[in-house]
Structure formats: structure tokens, C-alpha cells
Amino acid sequence: MFDKAKEAFGKNxxxxxxxxxxxxxxxxxxxxxxxxxxxxxxDKAKDYLRGGGGDQQNQQGQQGQQ
Known part of the structure; x- marks a missing residue:
């Protein structure tokens, strides 16, 4: 769902x-x-739309790799 929103808002x-x-x-x-x-x-929503992905998402991914 977020990917679709990101794609739609990416144009505007x-x-x-x-x-x-x-x-x-x-x-x-x-x-x-x-x-x-x-x-x-x-601010997190704006970062996500800009392609930042959000800090929490990145931290969770790093914890799963350890």
C-alpha cells in the first residue's frame, strides 16, 4: 500500500x-x-515519500541481519 502511495505521490x-x-x-x-x-x-511520512524509508524501518532490517 505504501509503495502505491509513494508511486502516486512521486509525480506530485x-x-x-x-x-x-x-x-x-x-x-x-x-x-x-x-x-x-x-x-x-x-516528518517521517515526508521522509518516506522522498525515498528515505524512515529510520525505524532501517533499524529493524539491521537487527534481523545480525
Whole structure:
């Protein structure tokens, strides 16, 4: 599912990031006490869409290889 989203948004990265920002703003308006966690999640989503894959995913892969 993430690969399909990544492919679809890969053609319009600016719009994808705008969508993430809009979703995080909506979440913060409802769950303002957790704004820092929402921002972290939004940043991870943007990194994933840019091809970063996210740190947690890379760490899990490295642990499985040991």
C-alpha cells in the first residue's frame, strides 16, 4: 500500500507534502496535546515519500541481519 502511495505521490511531491501538512494540522486541532508527536509522524511520512524509508524501518532490517 505504501509503495502505491509513494508511486502516486512521486509525480506530485509538492502536493503530497501539502496533504501531509493539511492532515497533521487537522490532527493537531483535535489532539493538540500531542502536537510534537504529530509533527514527528508528518516528518517521517515526508521522509518516506522522498525515498528515505524512515529510520525505524532501517533499524529493524539491521537487527534481523545480525
Amino acid at each position: 511531491p509538492d502536493k503530497a507534502e501539502q496533504g501531509i501538512d493539511k492532515a497533521s494540522d487537522a490532527a493537531k486541532s483535535r489532539f493538540g496535546d500531542h502536537a510534537d508527536k504529530i509533527d514527528q509522524g508528518a
